[in-house]
Amino acid sequence: MSEPRDATRIHDDGALPDHTARATRTSVMLTASVERDSGRSATRHRVRDLSVGGMRIDNAAGLHADMTIRASVGALQAVTGTVKWVRGGFAGLAFDTPIDLDEARSKVAVATRAPEPARTLDRRPALTAAPAPPPTAGWIQDLRNPYRK
Template sequence: MSSDREPFIGPPDGEPVRGDTPVTPRVERYSVMLTATIEHFGGAPPSRHRVRDISPDGMRVDQARRLRAGATILVTVGDLTETAATVMWVRNDAAGLKFASPIQVDRARSRAAIAPCTPERRHRSR
């Protein structure tokens, strides 16, 4: 079933939209299995999170107990490094992050390729 309606952002975790809940158009999200590193300001050590879904505007991560709504963070995922984001909500060990500026989702989904170590390379390094 197709629709000409734009997708919308509602409350997290499928809660019903109330009459006073603002509805904002949103771009398509992609379901992924990625790992992100989040750097916190203020000296806290970086933390690692599983990325559930991602879009050019933001992403949802698990293992979010240490994140606080309203916090500004730096996210590294795939080829994207130290991308500024704001924690928009935290609930049930998940968090919604909004990027400071739109990202290229393909860069986040890509991984740095490292050439395998061949016998020739092993001998050259000695």
């Protein structure tokens, strides 16, 4: 059996030679908002993979390598970064500083107002419907009786 070439030999730590260790990526179902420096409005993208150092997104139309962006994911707002690659409708974004994955996965808290009570023109108090009593006469009382004739 021949010895593998150096390019395919795996080190004891599991890394290939001449490759820097990458942060662990997790597959996620998140939505990101990406702003470009060109002044356009933000675009929405599905996040496929997320790590502390970057993310892979769908719908990369209009993005190109080395473009500076600001991304908002979950509770993270305006994280700066760079587009590293664009291929097959996907784009790889690298963040300038590491992010908090828990914050990126958390939902954004949206302040909501308490619903206002329904307004009616009638000033009388609203009547609440009480449950109707079961029928006691006629054929309706036997409607759900399995032994009826």
